[in-house]
Amino acid sequence: MSNADIKIVEVAIVGAGVAGLKAAQTILCDSRSKVKAKDVLVLEAQNRVGGRILTDRTSSKFAYNYDLGAAWFHDSLTNVVLKEATKLDNFNREQDTYYDDKDAKVYSQDGPVDLVETKINRVYDDLEKFIELYFYNDIEVEDMSLKEITNKYLDEYRNILTDEQQKYCRLLVRHYESWYGISWDIISAKYVLMDHHGRDLLNKNGYDFIIDKLKSDIPNESILLNAQVKVIDRSNKAHSRKILLELSSGIKVYCNYVVVTVPQSILQLPQSDPYGITWEPALPSNFQEALSSIHFGSLGKVIFEFDSIWWDKNEDRFTVLASETQDKPASEPITSHPKPFDYHTFIVNFASVHKENILRGSGLVILTQSPLTEYLESHSKEDAWRYYKPILEKLVVPGSTISNPINTIITDWTQNPYIRGSYAALHTHDDPSSLVIQLSGEIDNTGIVGHPNIRFAGEHAISDGAGCVHGAYSSGQREGEWVIQDMN
Amino acid sequence: MSNADIKIVEVAIVGAGVAGLKAAQTILCDSRSKVKAKDVLVLEAQNRVGGRILTDRTSSKFAYNYDLGAAWFHDSLTNVVLKEATKLDNFNREQDTYYDDKDAKVYSQDGPVDLVETKINRVYDDLEKFIELYFYNDIEVEDMSLKEITNKYLDEYRNILTDEQQKYCRLLVRHYESWYGISWDIISAKYVLMDHHGRDLLNKNGYDFIIDKLKSDIPNESILLNAQVKVIDRSNKAHSRKILLELSSGIKVYCNYVVVTVPQSILQLPQSDPYGITWEPALPSNFQEALSSIHFGSLGKVIFEFDSIWWDKNEDRFTVLASETQDKPASEPITSHPKPFDYHTFIVNFASVHKENILRGSGLVILTQSPLTEYLESHSKEDAWRYYKPILEKLVVPGSTISNPINTIITDWTQNPYIRGSYAALHTHDDPSSLVIQLSGEIDNTGIVGHPNIRFAGEHAISDGAGCVHGAYSSGQREGEWVIQDMN
Numbered sequence: 001m002s003n004a005d006i007k008i009v010e011v012a013i014v015g016a017g018v019a020g021l022k023a024a025q026t027i028l029c030d031s032r033s034k035v036k037a038k039d040v041l042v043l044e045a046q047n048r049v050g051g052r053i054l055t056d057r058t059s060s061k062f063a064y065n066y067d068l069g070a071a072w073f074h075d076s077l078t079n080v081v082l083k084e085a086t087k088l089d090n091f092n093r094e095q096d097t098y099y100d101d102k103d104a105k106v107y108s109q110d111g112p113v114d115l116v117e118t119k120i121n122r123v124y125d126d127l128e129k130f131i132e133l134y135f136y137n138d139i140e141v142e143d144m145s146l147k148e149i150t151n152k153y154l155d156e157y158r159n160i161l162t163d164e165q166q167k168y169c170r171l172l173v174r175h176y177e178s179w180y181g182i183s184w185d186i187i188s189a190k191y192v193l194m195d196h197h198g199r200d201l202l203n204k205n206g207y208d209f210i211i212d213k214l215k216s217d218i219p220n221e222s223i224l225l226n227a228q229v230k231v232i233d234r235s236n237k238a239h240s241r242k243i244l245l246e247l248s249s250g251i252k253v254y255c256n257y258v259v260v261t262v263p264q265s266i267l268q269l270p271q272s273d274p275y276g277i278t279w280e281p282a283l284p285s286n287f288q289e290a291l292s293s294i295h296f297g298s299l300g301k302v303i304f305e306f307d308s309i310w311w312d313k314n315e316d317r318f319t320v321l322a323s324e325t326q327d328k329p330a331s332e333p334i335t336s337h338p339k340p341f342d343y344h345t346f347i348v349n350f351a352s353v354h355k356e357n358i359l360r361g362s363g364l365v366i367l368t369q370s371p372l373t374e375y376l377e378s379h380s381k382e383d384a385w386r387y388y389k390p391i392l393e394k395l396v397v398p399g400s401t402i403s404n405p406i407n408t409i410i411t412d413w414t415q416n417p418y419i420r421g422s423y424a425a426l427h428t429h430d431d432p433s434s435l436v437i438q439l440s441g442e443i444d445n446t447g448i449v450g451h452p453n454i455r456f457a458g459e460h461a462i463s464d465g466a467g468c469v470h471g472a473y474s475s476g477q478r479e480g481e482w483v484i485q486d487m488n
Numbered sequence: 489m490s491n492a493d494i495k496i497v498e499v500a501i502v503g504a505g506v507a508g509l510k511a512a513q514t515i516l517c518d519s520r521s522k523v524k525a526k527d528v529l530v531l532e533a534q535n536r537v538g539g540r541i542l543t544d545r546t547s548s549k550f551a552y553n554y555d556l557g558a559a560w561f562h563d564s565l566t567n568v569v570l571k572e573a574t575k576l577d578n579f580n581r582e583q584d585t586y587y588d589d590k591d592a593k594v595y596s597q598d599g600p601v602d603l604v605e606t607k608i609n610r611v612y613d614d615l616e617k618f619i620e621l622y623f624y625n626d627i628e629v630e631d632m633s634l635k636e637i638t639n640k641y642l643d644e645y646r647n648i649l650t651d652e653q654q655k656y657c658r659l660l661v662r663h664y665e666s667w668y669g670i671s672w673d674i675i676s677a678k679y680v681l682m683d684h685h686g687r688d689l690l691n692k693n694g695y696d697f698i699i700d701k702l703k704s705d706i707p708n709e710s711i712l713l714n715a716q717v718k719v720i721d722r723s724n725k726a727h728s729r730k731i732l733l734e735l736s737s738g739i740k741v742y743c744n745y746v747v748v749t750v751p752q753s754i755l756q757l758p759q760s761d762p763y764g765i766t767w768e769p770a771l772p773s774n775f776q777e778a779l780s781s782i783h784f785g786s787l788g789k790v791i792f793e794f795d796s797i798w799w800d801k802n803e804d805r806f807t808v809l810a811s812e813t814q815d816k817p818a819s820e821p822i823t824s825h826p827k828p829f830d831y832h833t834f835i836v837n838f839a840s841v842h843k844e845n846i847l848r849g850s851g852l853v854i855l856t857q858s859p860l861t862e863y864l865e866s867h868s869k870e871d872a873w874r875y876y877k878p879i880l881e882k883l884v885v886p887g888s889t890i891s892n893p894i895n896t897i898i899t900d901w902t903q904n905p906y907i908r909g910s911y912a913a914l915h916t917h918d919d920p921s922s923l924v925i926q927l928s929g930e931i932d933n934t935g936i937v938g939h940p941n942i943r944f945a946g947e948h949a950i951s952d953g954a955g956c957v958h959g960a961y962s963s964g965q966r967e968g969e970w971v972i973q974d975m976n
């Protein structure tokens with residue numbers, strides 16, 4: 001083995017997404033840190049940094065920047081990444097962001113649905129309150145799916161709801177599918193409700209600004225691309241540095257600290273999987289149990305660009321409801337081309353997002369959820385259009401005609417073996433905190449007991465901002481600071 | 489003193505509102521109770537039962553029943569009075585109630601304001617979340633007024649809000665005045681947010697149904713009207729029954745238990761006040777402090793009936809915003825006829841409430857808050873119309889003309905010396921729980937220490953349902969059950 005195949009560092013960071021880069025940047029730049037650049041190495045399995053932040057700046061016919069992964073500043077009142085962004089010279093909040101949160105215009109197969117006039121919005125609020133109250137008083141109340149609790153509510157209050165309210169409230173609740181990337185028949189009712197700390201702010205100029213910013217603070221030599229970690233050995237005796245990482249390339253990295261920021265989906269792979277990690281010795285049972293107490297969603301995007309705008313350019317968002325009945329459970333894998341109204345559709349209108357620059361045409365960004373994401377991401381652009389054309393036809397404004405797209409972009413998150421979906425998602429009976437408790441290392445006797453120098457970060461390793469860029473960012477900062485403090 | 493001037497009972501209940509009647513009914517009807525009818529006496533200062541439930545069934549030109557006091561089933565998902573009502577033969581949920589909660593149509597002096605198109609609804613959500621987060625992390629954070637925190641939010645986020653959003657969000661927040669009956673410059677920001685357990689359901693058929701129901705379970709002889717309690721003496725030695733109540737009429741009531749359900753406003757009067765209660769000996773200091781840690785609001789109503797409908801009959805509610813600036817603080821007492829847009833206006837449209845019976849004309853029910861309530865309740869119907877005409881003119885639909893009212897009803901809650909306003913309200917720096925802790929008797933060493941047989945009930949004596957009929961009802965039940973249990 002040549003010297004080039006062995007690397008000896010103080011801190012190895014596995015994964016160059018926002019969590020890994022923030023951890024590295026913290027360790028390198030924090031004034032309290034004594035670590036030198038050569039002592040930090042970020043190992044990235046893919047041939048690019050950014051992880052689930054990926055801005056497409058080249059495909060659009062309208063010079064739009066499409067975020068194929070994370071796109072919004074969620075929790076914008078408290079979002080730490082947004083706060084950091086506003087300090088940057090090259091970030092202009094007015095030009096670079098847009099609150100695309102006007103009440104969504106809702107359509108069913110039968111046409112527009114007026115949620116205000118029918119008071120479906122009020123009934124929907126009651127449904128959410130019903131869910132909260134159902135699980136509120138007793139932590140032991142058994143979980144059920146979002147679909148089941150919705151039916152339970154509608155059943156209990158049938159007498160006081162109009163047919164219209166019953167019908168559309170049931171379909172409307174599926175909007176959560178576009179949050180979690182999984183379908184309502186498996187979404188946990190117990191944990192479906194969210195407490196947003198402020199409006200959602202769309203990052204028009206591309207989320208990779210934060211990746212670029214972090215990367216600019218890290219020397220190029222400290223980031224190793226195409227470096228897939230296959231083994232994390234905490235029992236090695238070959239070197240005084242306590243931890244050995246073996247890469248698929250054969251490179252060995254010895255270090256005293258490792259911050260593991262791979263997606264939850266990678267942690268959950270069996271070690272026999274070519275993309276999984278082998279732990280030497282095996283992970284403790286508490287850790288393994290926590291890993292099996294939560295799932296991974298599949299939010300994806302299909303983007304169509306058209307050379308004319310035949311939909312309402314003043315609406316931020318469109319929702320096209322699924323049909324009332326489907327032939328099979330919504331979560332069942334798709335084996336043949338799906339019927340158009342079998343799934344919930346959520347659309348962001350880039351004609352409205354980019355009001356400053358109204359062109360002849362524009363784009364519609366559609367969010368997809370499992371199992372539709374897997375299907376569309378593994379099929380052709382033509383299949384995507386074939387599926388969406390009858391849905392998007394509902395959006396055509398009087399006097400206009402739907403046109404075929406001049407450009408189609410489909411994400412590949414479910415097909416990317418290093419990502420395998422979108423982010424943590426709670427199925428019925430899942431547990432939102434077990435894994436975070438194990439990974440955050442904030443409580444004694446959690447994580448890899450006896451090996452506190454093996455740290456974890458990422459959207460799945462933190463409660464505040466879970467599933468979000470700012471959560472991943474904070475978790476990276478947390479671990480960077482932990483390492484600094486431990487070394488001092 | 490004749491025998492007729494002395495009454496000896498087991499339980500005296502002071503006040504025949506919903507709390508007092510529910511306490512009496514519980515003591516009389518609960519299967520565990522051994523108390524006989526002659527051993528219970530309800531003492532009511534006014535010449536009618538019902539307290540702040542008062543249904544006007546005679547004044548309307550359209551045979552509407554107007555609730556001059558409590559009118560809605562709040563928290564309708566969990567409301568115990570609503571649950572009881574649905575069991576009654578003479579209560580028909582479909583006919584007797586109406587969800588008058590369609591998104592309110594909002595007007596300013598300049599005309600209609602579209603909260604959706606301008607996304608003011610989203611900014612408003614952010615303001616509420618800002619308030620929550622501001623006080624959330626630290627119970628010690630100093631309180632401020634609703635007006636102050638609104639200005640603080642707008643100041644902090646000025647750069648990202650449109651002029652329209654800033655202007656109208658600030659005016660919109662005053663809708664809380666119609667909840668609490670006090671003005672935004674004195675409303676506690678710390679405790680302004682509410683957690684509603686379900687939609688608000690208007691009681692079309694009149695809230696006195698619950699008074700009638702409770703009263704039907706209580707013998708007439710057990711209720712004494714025009715019986716104002718002036719002294720509550722817990723140190724009397726003249727009789728084996730430990731508590732002596734002296735009435736303004738000279739009647740003396742000896743009892744072993746007393747449930748005090750007078751309004752908080754009466755408890756807060758100095759004993760020198762002709763409508764106050766003298767406690768012998770004086771109330772303990774903890775109790776007196778608690779009484780001064782909370783205020784009493786002044787929600788009132790002005791009802792106009794018109795012989796034509798010149799407003800939109802399909803809207804449930806109208807809001808007419810105040811003007812941006814006023815000459816004096818909103819809470820300052822009104823000394824001369826007010827300018828029309830000096831105060832926030834909230835209107836319930838009875839043309840929409842009574843859709844089942846569209847007549848040539850209909851009514852508008854306007855909620856008023858302090859200090860406007862005090863002004864209007866002490867002035868003429870003509871003054872009320874003079875004040876509201878320019879406000880209601882905003883509601884005129886194209887092709888119609890405003891007409892003068894054919895009928896005007898104004899409440900008199902602030903002028904009624906036995907009521908003196910509406911219900912508990914939190915001024916800046918008030919404390920929502922001190923008084924409840926003292927009155928609910930659920931914690932040791934609270935209330936009138938050493939005299940647990942002196943009980944308290946009413947909307948001000950309970951947390952769940954505070955300020956509401958169902959809260960008062962539950963508190964009455966709680967105290968009735970306490971007495972039964974203590975006697976057994």
